[in-house]
Amino acid sequence: MAKRSYKTELGCIACDELRELGAGKPNWLVETPHLLCAIDTHSLLLANRSTILLLSWSDNSAASPPLKIRPDLSPIDAESITALEWLVFGDNRVIVAGTSSGYLLLYSLRGDLIHRQLDRCDCLDTARGDELQS
Template sequence: MARRNHTTELGCIACDDLSELGAGKEGWLVNNPNLLTALDTHSIALANRSLVLILHWSEGSDPVGNRVKIVPDLSPIEAEYISAIEWLVFDDIKVLALGTSCGYLLIYSLRGDLIHKQIVSPGKILRLRVRDTKRDLTQDASSEEVCVVMSGVIARFDGSDIQNMLQRWFRERHSQFWDERESENSTDTFERLPYQLWNVSKYGSCVDAAITGLMPPPLLELQLLLLLGSQVSVIIVQSLLELML
């Protein structure tokens, strides 16, 4: 019996801006190690080392009129580049998170506004992982936590802290005083999000990781799944709360 492939068309993203990411060349979407992608329900984000293109689609929509181009302010001295990309979804708020080769976490709105910029740790951010309460791609997801993966350290951001920061930003963005505050939007005015940081370099060079869950009291430990080169290890990492007990 012949093998059947069942696929569903989600939408069309064809536009001239894709040429800046290599579209038109053979294998540009598969064989390009510098191309990063993040897919959401009705959006896709494509990024190379210095540019991000967000494309939205819905039934009958024109992708040309639903695209946003983001050019982050990266350090030319450090030869900084985009190294990770992921969607963050909190109920009705959806933003795009970027990680850079210098260890910065950047968060952008769907319009391309820089909402947040924060150094996590010196070094290249390899992955951004989000653990959601809803697993179905067709549904809106409320993120519980964000995991920032680097070669020697793992950082964990609580989703509620990010969500509260985003809600404050959007309230201010739509307030009548925004025009006066817009000039203050610099790296010096970004609030610092709290996060937990673990040094995992003793286990080897980490290439990927994910937080799999929080163990119930009295252990209060975070369980991390680390991908170390050619082997996968499950590591139990003590939380800050347990260390205080």
């Protein structure tokens, strides 16, 4: 009987934009503890302290190019991205980022800022649970 494989190839996310997040260097994932990620069925979000990268793949070869989002962060407060999640409403998806200054940022899949809201806490370390219900 032939050996079965339970792995399914999803797609390739290799691109030059990953270099900005530290890819291409030995141990880049280990040495980048502030790297945030969120995965969806056909997309992967990666973020460092100042940049969000949306990588998508599909069943056909016409996957969309990587999208880079640079939120308008305050250099005076040393504001950085501290949380990253998907917000899903049926077939509609929104990119959610939380910042160290307590802002909740909602972006479209085209990278347009939809909404910016100051949360009542000092910073958003996670975009799950009570933070999204307020």
